[in-house]
Amino acid sequence: MQKVIIIKYGELTTKKDNISFFLNTLKNNILKTLSKYEFDLKMDMGRMFIYASDEVLPKIIQELQYVFGIHEIILGYIDNDLEIDAIKNNSLDLISKKEFKTFKIETKRSNKHYPITSMEISRMVGSHILKNIANINVDVHNPEVLFEIEVRQNEVLYFDTKYPTLGGYPVGTLGKGLLMLSGGIDSPVAGYLAIKRGVKLEAIYFESPPHTSIQAKNKVLELANILAKYNAKMKVHVINFTRIQEEILKKLPNEYLITIMRRMMYRIGERIAYRNKCLILVNGESIGQVASQTLTSMKAINEVVNLPVIRPVACFDKLEIIDIAKKINTYETSILPFEDCCTIFVPTHPVINPSREKCEEYEKMLDYEALINEAIKNEEIIIVGEEESNKKFDDIL
Amino acid sequence: MIYLDYSATTPVSYDVLDTYNKVTKEYIGNPNSLHSLGVKSAELLTSATNQIADIFNVSASEIIYTSGATESNNMAIIGAALANRKKGNHIIVSKLEHPSIYKICEYLESIGFEISYVKNDSEGLIDFDDLKKLVRKETILVSICAVNSEVGIRQPLKMIRQIVKKENLGTIIHSDMTQAVGKVSVNLHDVDLASISAHKIYGPKGIGILYKSSNVTLTPLMYGSGKSLGTPALPLIASISKAIRLANQDLEKKERFINLLNEKIVNHLKKYDDILINKTKYSIPHILNISLMKIKPETFIHAMEKKEVYLSTNTACASGELSTSVMAIFNDLNRAKHTIRISLSSLTTTDEINKFLQYFDEEYNKLDNLE
Numbered sequence: 001m002q003k004v005i006i007i008k009y010g011e012l013t014t015k016k017d018n019i020s021f022f023l024n025t026l027k028n029n030i031l032k033t034l035s036k037y038e039f040d041l042k043m044d045m046g047r048m049f050i051y052a053s054d055e056v057l058p059k060i061i062q063e064l065q066y067v068f069g070i071h072e073i074i075l076g077y078i079d080n081d082l083e084i085d086a087i088k089n090n091s092l093d094l095i096s097k098k099e100f101k102t103f104k105i106e107t108k109r110s111n112k113h114y115p116i117t118s119m120e121i122s123r124m125v126g127s128h129i130l131k132n133i134a135n136i137n138v139d140v141h142n143p144e145v146l147f148e149i150e151v152r153q154n155e156v157l158y159f160d161t162k163y164p165t166l167g168g169y170p171v172g173t174l175g176k177g178l179l180m181l182s183g184g185i186d187s188p189v190a191g192y193l194a195i196k197r198g199v200k201l202e203a204i205y206f207e208s209p210p211h212t213s214i215q216a217k218n219k220v221l222e223l224a225n226i227l228a229k230y231n232a233k234m235k236v237h238v239i240n241f242t243r244i245q246e247e248i249l250k251k252l253p254n255e256y257l258i259t260i261m262r263r264m265m266y267r268i269g270e271r272i273a274y275r276n277k278c279l280i281l282v283n284g285e286s287i288g289q290v291a292s293q294t295l296t297s298m299k300a301i302n303e304v305v306n307l308p309v310i311r312p313v314a315c316f317d318k319l320e321i322i323d324i325a326k327k328i329n330t331y332e333t334s335i336l337p338f339e340d341c342c343t344i345f346v347p348t349h350p351v352i353n354p355s356r357e358k359c360e361e362y363e364k365m366l367d368y369e370a371l372i373n374e375a376i377k378n379e380e381i382i383i384v385g386e387e388e389s390n391k392k393f394d395d396i397l
Numbered sequence: 398m399i400y401l402d403y404s405a406t407t408p409v410s411y412d413v414l415d416t417y418n419k420v421t422k423e424y425i426g427n428p429n430s431l432h433s434l435g436v437k438s439a440e441l442l443t444s445a446t447n448q449i450a451d452i453f454n455v456s457a458s459e460i461i462y463t464s465g466a467t468e469s470n471n472m473a474i475i476g477a478a479l480a481n482r483k484k485g486n487h488i489i490v491s492k493l494e495h496p497s498i499y500k501i502c503e504y505l506e507s508i509g510f511e512i513s514y515v516k517n518d519s520e521g522l523i524d525f526d527d528l529k530k531l532v533r534k535e536t537i538l539v540s541i542c543a544v545n546s547e548v549g550i551r552q553p554l555k556m557i558r559q560i561v562k563k564e565n566l567g568t569i570i571h572s573d574m575t576q577a578v579g580k581v582s583v584n585l586h587d588v589d590l591a592s593i594s595a596h597k598i599y600g601p602k603g604i605g606i607l608y609k610s611s612n613v614t615l616t617p618l619m620y621g622s623g624k625s626l627g628t629p630a631l632p633l634i635a636s637i638s639k640a641i642r643l644a645n646q647d648l649e650k651k652e653r654f655i656n657l658l659n660e661k662i663v664n665h666l667k668k669y670d671d672i673l674i675n676k677t678k679y680s681i682p683h684i685l686n687i688s689l690m691k692i693k694p695e696t697f698i699h700a701m702e703k704k705e706v707y708l709s710t711n712t713a714c715a716s717g718e719l720s721t722s723v724m725a726i727f728n729d730l731n732r733a734k735h736t737i738r739i740s741l742s743s744l745t746t747t748d749e750i751n752k753f754l755q756y757f758d759e760e761y762n763k764l765d766n767l768e
Contacts, residue, residue: 214436393444396416397638 010071169198186284228385485535549684579644
């Protein structure tokens with residue numbers, strides 16, 4: 001028997017006409033993720049098979065758990081002996097390594113010429129196991145161990161261990177989006193959820209030195225780095241927001257500071273998105289969480305752009321968002337105490353119901369087109385998640 | 398010079414020394430400072446810690462820097478004892494520990510803790526039945542070294558963990574891994590706390606690690622500001638990170654080579670009736686302990702020293718006393734009083750061993766004739 005990893009796709013199989021595009025993207029994503037290992041990948045009717053050495057297999061399984069678009073990862077065994085005695089003995093070998101009191105055998109036959117029916121195979125294997133392992137029973141409704149066998153044209157597959165997966169769509173199948181990434185808890189989670197639905201992300205981060213520190217920027221890059229694990233790598237557009245923010249602070253009524261600031265960020269985000277062929281903006285806004293996230297605020301801010309703005313966590317409670325942040329390992333980084341440009345200069349009483357008219361009136365006090373152009377001209381682009389970026393201290397360590 | 402006392406300490410690797418010098422000269426900022434020099438140092442600190450965490454497959458927050466294994470042992474054992482005082486006052490250690498562990502135990506006994514010493518069999522292996530019997534509801538900590546410093550016995554920590562946790566899931570397991578790391582592969586997930594030292598693996602003196610699983614809380618013995626106590630010793634930290642990386646390269650290949658040297662010595666010494674080899678099937682090849690039954694070990698050490706061969710009697714921290722480990726395993730007082738420890742390294746050459754054996758014969762026969 002040879003070990004094999006079996007990958008199933010689930011939801012993808014409903015994409016009739018585009019299926020080959022989805023599968024090729026998934027295959028390429030898997031090849032990229034596993035590029036440092038030696039293995040064989042075979043596509044086979046709604047599944048992929050990966051063969052590798054016993055040493056590499058567990059590592060591959062671990063890495064596959066970060067790949068979106070996979071709905072099941074199973075470690076199985078493949079054997080080309082189709083004889084019923086071989087099936088009985090192989091099944092017994094594998095199942096005897098598990099600890100259980102009740103079990104059930106399920107058999108599928110894609111080889112319809114096989115002389116014994118699926119039901120019959122299950123029954124024969126089951127009774128062979130009962131004979132050889134003491135103190136166990138068959139339970140067809142609620143077994144502790146469900147052992148699956150598949151008889152194929154030239155080989156038999158035994159499904160041994162199932163591993164958890166992330167589900168979702170293969171990253172890139174739905175085009176690109178631009179994530180507005182701050183150092184907080186919400187935006188990395190929003191990014192993760194967008195990537196999960198197949199959106200390849202770039203990120204935009206607004207910094208305000210000297211009001212914000214290098215530590216704050218590094219924190220955001222670290223968050224991008226964590227997300228990059230799902231996204232292959234990630235391009236981060238760093239925008240120097242200091243002048244815009246200082247101008248707003250100096251010239252505009254304090255209560256509209258955040259609203260106008262967000263409108264500027266949206267405008268810059270949209271332009272960066274256009275230039276980089278991103279189809280949507282993604283951010284971590286959650287309805288009602290802060291003054292700039294009331295529905296009237298969202299309306300007043302959203303109006304300045306034409307691109308769709310996707311807010312994956314809009315309807316989540318803070319605790320639900322935190323749960324995901326912990327699961328994807330961004331939480332610990334997000335709570336590091338460095339100020340970002342949304343937390344400096346916060347007015348004591350920000351406007352909760354801003355109006356468009358007032359926004360437009362106030363914005364006339366700024367030459368915001370020039371300010372935005374300058375900020376975009378000076379953008380800094382950082383790619384995170386590449387092997388090289390982790391080797392910064394190679395000469396020392 | 399033929400240095401055969403690698404278990405006492407090792408010469409610093411030039412590669413590690415380069416790291417030490419470079420970091421000392423170029424990373425002058427305090428990692429806790431806000432400015433860019435501080436940030437640069439903080440980034441190096443993070444990378445160095447991540448590298449160690451990756452090698453041991455643990456989380457970076459589980460790595461604590463100390464001045465060395467003795468400090469790690471203190472923080473781990475006293476810290477765990479004080480933190481769990483309400484759960485119980487019983488601690489189990491083996492009879493094969495480094496002297497610092499026994500000193501710590503003496504102190505804990507003086508403030509009301511009860512210490513049990515788990516037996517080992519004649520091969521040096523922890524007696525599992527005895528361990529099972531000793532663990533009880535009040536047992537808060539078990540401390541067993543991964544590799545013994547005098548006879549090199551390697552303990553099956555995974556097995557020990559299973560036995561202890563089956564009896565009492567709340568019992569914390571500590572292991573002094575000073576003599577194991579860089580010599581054999583270790584799995585930190587077998588224990589909750591582990592002590593590691595840099596100077597045994599070609600790193601500088603003055604830096605060690607305490608691995609503390611995130612599931613364990615310790616009462617601190619010292620208080621200070623920041624995540625680490627005071628300003629992190631960045632040159633030392635970068636050095637230990639590099640030393641651990643280098644020491645863990647080709648572990649098995651190095652072990653195979655050292656095993657050949659070890660066997661060469663053992664085969665050579667077989668001709669002497671009055672030399673006993675204190676080796677069992679659980680001894681790692683890096684540490685070879687013998688007893689010169691008719692010669693005072695100190696005399697022999699000094700005789701060999703004249704030929705520029707450097708050996709030790711037993712663990713350097715207990716020089717001049719009898720070998721408690723040899724006593725615990727072979728139960729022979731005379732044998733325990735006459736031990737010589739030869740410790741080998743992948744730096745040791747076959748040529749060195751040939752010369753060593755030649756000098757050994759000369760000096761041994763000279764002293765033997767005096768008896």
